[in-house]
Amino acid sequence: MKTPFSLFPPATAWRLLAGCLSPIFAVCFALGSILLFAQRGSGAEPLNIVWITCEDMSPRLGCYGDSTVPTPNIDALAGESVLYRHAFGVYGVCAPNRHCLITGMYPTSTGAMAMRTQSRTSALHLITDPELLAIPTYEATPPAGVRCFPEYLRQAGYYCTNNVKTDYQFKNPIAAWDDSSDQAHWKNRPTPDTPFFAVFNSILTHESKVFQQTSPIVVDPAKVELPPYYPDTPIVRRDLARQYDNIAALDVWVGKLMQELREEGLLENTLVFFFSDHGDGLPRMKRWVYDSGIQVPLLVRYPDGAQAGTETDRLVSFVDFAPTVLSVAGLDPPAYMQGSVFLGAKQAEPRSYIYAARDRMDPAPETIRAVRDQRFKYVRNYRPDLPYLGFIPYRDQQQIMQEIHRLNKAGKLGPDSWQFSSRKKPLEELYDTQTDPHEIHNLAADPAHFDKLGELREAHRRWTRETRDLGHMPESELIKRLWPPDGKQPQTAPVTIEMEPRGEKIQATLRCETEGATIAWRREAAEAWQVYQQPLLLPAGTELQVKAHRLGWKPGRETIRTVK
Numbered sequence: 073m074k075t076p077f078s079l080f081p082p083a084t085a086w087r088l089l090a091g092c093l094s095p096i097f098a099v100c101f102a103l104g105s106i107l108l109f110a111q112r113g114s115g116a117e118p119l120n121i122v123w124i125t126c127e128d129m130s131p132r133l134g135c136y137g138d139s140t141v142p143t144p145n146i147d148a149l150a151g152e153s154v155l156y157r158h159a160f161g162v163y164g165v166c167a168p169n170r171h172c173l174i175t176g177m178y179p180t181s182t183g184a185m186a187m188r189t190q191s192r193t194s195a196l197h198l199i200t201d202p203e204l205l206a207i208p209t210y211e212a213t214p215p216a217g218v219r220c221f222p223e224y225l226r227q228a229g230y231y232c233t234n235n236v237k238t239d240y241q242f243k244n245p246i247a248a249w250d251d252s253s254d255q256a257h258w259k260n261r262p263t264p265d266t267p268f269f270a271v272f273n274s275i276l277t278h279e280s281k282v283f284q285q286t287s288p289i290v291v292d293p294a295k296v297e298l299p300p301y302y303p304d305t306p307i308v309r310r311d312l313a314r315q316y317d318n319i320a321a322l323d324v325w326v327g328k329l330m331q332e333l334r335e336e337g338l339l340e341n342t343l344v345f346f347f348s349d350h351g352d353g354l355p356r357m358k359r360w361v362y363d364s365g366i367q368v369p370l371l372v373r374y375p376d377g378a379q380a381g382t383e384t385d386r387l388v389s390f391v392d393f394a395p396t397v398l399s400v401a402g403l404d405p406p407a408y409m410q411g412s413v414f415l416g417a418k419q420a421e422p423r424s425y426i427y428a429a430r431d432r433m434d435p436a437p438e439t440i441r442a443v444r445d446q447r448f449k450y451v452r453n454y455r456p457d458l459p460y461l462g463f464i465p466y467r468d469q470q471q472i473m474q475e476i477h478r479l480n481k482a483g484k485l486g487p488d489s490w491q492f493s494s495r496k497k498p499l500e501e502l503y504d505t506q507t508d509p510h511e512i513h514n515l516a517a518d519p520a521h522f523d524k525l526g527e528l529r530e531a532h533r534r535w536t537r538e539t540r541d542l543g544h545m546p547e548s549e550l551i552k553r554l555w556p557p558d559g560k561q562p563q564t565a566p567v568t569i570e571m572e573p574r575g576e577k578i579q580a581t582l583r584c585e586t587e588g589a590t591i592a593w594r595r596e597a598a599e600a601w602q603v604y605q606q607p608l609l610l611p612a613g614t615e616l617q618v619k620a621h622r623l624g625w626k627p628g629r630e631t632i633r634t635v636k
Contacts, residue, residue: 118230118267119375119400120258120342124329125271126322127166127237127278128353131369132315141291141316145327146369149346152377156370158446159388160426161350163187164358164365165433169349169390171212171241174220174248175623176394176409178427180541183554183624184212184241185431187359193434198465204435208547211561212241213554213624215408216588220248220623221394222269223590223603224403231261231268237275245621246601247592258338269397272329276322279353282314283469291316299364299510300488301356303479311472315352343400343415344373345393355473356491359464361428361442361451362503362511372415385446388414389426410539425531431543436462439543443532448521449511450528451501454544460491488512500525554624564589564628567618571635578635580608584620584628593618610635 132138135150136157161169165187168179179185189212199205220240222232226247233256234249244252251260258268281287293309296316302308326346333339348368351357357364370388373380392412395405399416412420430440439454461480467473476492479485485493491512502518502525503511515521535541542550551559565585572579582591582604591604594617601619610616614635620628 117341118228118402120267120338121269121397121400122258122329122333122342122344123269123271124326124344124346126274126276126348128350128358129277129315129319129322129348129369130351130357130364130367132319132352133369135371136369140296141320143319143323145323145330146346146371149326149330149344149373150371150381152380153344153346153371153373154379155383156372156388157383157385158426159347159368159370160363160428160444161366161368161390162426162428164350164360164362164428164430166349167239167241168429168431170237170239172390173393174222174238174240175214175218176221176391176405176411177214177218178391178410178429178539179212179241180429180431180543181410181539182212182214182218183210183542183550185429185543186547187431187433188239189241190243193466195434195465195469198468199435201435204463207432207435208551210547210551210554211243211624216622217406218408218588218623219406219590220245221398221409222248224398224406225269225401226250226603227605228401228403229267230401231258231266232270233257233260233268234271235273237273242624243621243627245590245623246619246627247590247603247621250600259336267401269401273349274322274325276325277315277318277348277353279358279467279470281318282311282353282472285314285317287314287317287321289313289317290320299356300486301491301510301512303476303485303489305475305479307471307475311470312354315354339373339377340375342375344371346371346373355467355470355476359430359433359467360460361430361440363444363449363505363509364511366428366442386414386422387424387426387444387446389423392423425528425535427532427535429541429543432547433462434464434466436464438462441532441536441541441543443528443535444505445528447504447506448524448528449501449503449505450525450532451503452529452532453497453499453501456497456499458497459495460497500529502528561624561626562586563626564620564622566629567591567620567631569616569618569631569633574609576611577609578612578614580610580616580635582608582618586620586622586625586628589620589622589625589628591618591620612636 133143134147162172163169167188168184171179171184226232232249234252235256236254238244258270261268291313293313296312347370351365391410395409395411395413396415398405399413399418412423426444428442430438441452443450480493500516501514502516555561568583570581584591592601593604594601616635617632619630
C-alpha cells in the first residue's frame with residue numbers, strides 16, 4: 073500500500089510537523105521520511121517522471137503572486153505541487169541551460185558557454201562585419217564518459233521521450249532517447265507497465281513570439297506593471313502585454329497535458345515537474361545574470377498530490393536536475409555530475425549558493441559570473457570595458473529593444489535604466505534582492521556590505537577553481553582545449569563485434585576504442601537505438617546494427633553485421 077509520506081523530502085516534513093509535534097517526534101518523522109522515500113525510489117514500482125517545460129518565462133503566474141493574466145491550469149497544478157521560490161538556471165539563455173540540464177554539468181566546465189557553439193544565429197544576415205562573421209562553430213565536449221542522463225534511465229528500464237527541442241550544444245547522441253521528435257510521447261511505450269521519463273517543451277512563450285502578436289489578446293497594455301528599468305512607452309507596454317498573452321496560451325497547453333495524465337490514471341505514480349528554461353525573453357531579462365534572466369518557476373507535483381500547495385525557499389539550480397531525476401528513479405548519480413540532489417534517496421543538504429554566467433551571445437563578446445545566496449547577488453564583470461548592451465541582432469528584432477535603443481541614443485532613459493545606457497561596467501556588483509528585487513542599486517562600494525561582498529566573492533573564486541571555468545580564454549584556444557592538440561574535431565572509433573556460439577544463440581560482444589563513448593545497437597532500422605550494457609544473446613541470422621558516439625566528437629561509423 074502506497075503512503076504519501078514516503079514522498080516527503082525531510083525539510084518539508086519538518087516544516088509540516090514541527091509546529092504541532094514534539095521536537096523528538098518531529099526528528100523521528102523526518103528521519104522516517106528519508107527511509108520511506110529511499111524505499112519508494114528503489115522499489116519494484118518505479119516512479120514515472122514528466123517534465124513540462126516552456127521557454128523564456130519568468131514566474132509571471134498567479135501562483136507566484138502575479139495576477140496580470142489568468143493562469144488557472146498552472147495555478148491548479150501549483151495547488152497540487154510544491155512551489156519552489158528560489159529555482160534558477162545557470163545562464164539567462166536556452167542552449168547553455170539545456171546543455172546543463174541534459175549532462176548535469178556546468179557549461180563553463182564543458183565548453184558550452186557561448187550562445188551558440190554548434191550553430192550561428194538565425195539573424196546572421198543582419199551581420200556585416202567580417203570579423204563577427206568569422207566566429208567559429210564547434211561542439212561542446214564534456215570529459216570522457218559524460219552522458220546525457222536519460223541514458224542511465226534507459227539502462228534501468230525507463231522509456232525516455234523528448235518532444236521536441238534539444239539544443240544541447242553538441243550533436244544529439246543516438247542513444248539518449250527512445251524517441252526525440254514531435255511525436256514523442258509516453259503513450260508509445262512498449263507496455264503499460266514500462267516506467268517512463270517524458271519531456272514536453274512548449275515554444276509559446278519564446279522570445280520570438282513577442283516579435284509580433286501570435287496569441288489572442290488577453291491583457292490590456294495599460295494595466296501591466298513595468299519594471300523600473302523600462303521606459304514607460306506604448307511599445308514597451310504592448311510587448312510586455314504580449315508576453316502575458318503568450319503565457320495565457322501556455323496555460324491552456326499545460327492544462328491539456330495534465331488532463332492526459334489524469335485521464336490515463338497516471339498521476340498516482342508520476343512525478344511532474346513544471347519549469348521554464350530561463351527568464352522572460354525580453355530586454356534586461358533574457359541573456360542577463362540578474363534574477364530577471366535566470367529565475368524560473370518550478371513546480372513539483374508528487375503522486376497522489378502529497379505536499380499539495382506547499383512552498384519551499386530551498387535554492388535549486390538547473391545543474392541539480394539531472395542527478396535529482398536519477399535519485400528519484402533509485403539510481404546513483406555519476407560522480408562527474410556537479411549538482412546537488414534535492415529529491416529522492418540521494419537527497420543532499422540544501423545548497424548555500426547558486427551560480428550563473430554569461431559569455432558570448434551571438435556575435436557579442438562577454439564574460440560575466442554571478443553567485444547568489446538566499447538574499448544577495450554578486451556579479452563579477454570580467455569585461456568591464458564592454459557596455460551591457462552588446463550587438464545581438466536576433467534580440468534587436470524586438471520592437472521593445474529598438475525602442476530602448478532609440479531612447480538611449482536620445483539620452484531619454486531614466487536613472488534606473490543605467491544598465492542599458494552605461495558604456496562600461498563596474499568590476500563588481502552586489503544586490504540585495506529582498507529590498508531591490510530588480511537589481512538596480514549596486515551595493516558593492518557600500519562599507520556596510522563589505523562582509524557579504526567578501527563572502528560571495530570568495531564563493532565565486534572557489535566555484536571557478538572547483539569547476540575549472542573554461543570561459544576565460546579565446547574561443548580559438550578553447551577549441552584546442554576541447555579537441556587537442558590542433559582543434560580539429562575527433563571522430564568516435566567504430567564499434568568492433570566479437571561473436572561466439574552460446575547454445576542455440578550467438579553472443580555478440582561490442583567494444584569501442586574511444587574512451588567514454590556510448591555504444592548503441594539495434595536489430596533493424598525501425599527500432600530505437602539501445603544503450604549497450606553487456607554482451608547480447610541473439611538468434612543466428614539477426615541483422616545487428618551498431619554505432620558509438622562520444623559527446624562532442626563526430627559519431628562513429630555505423631557497422632551492420634549478420635549474426636552467425
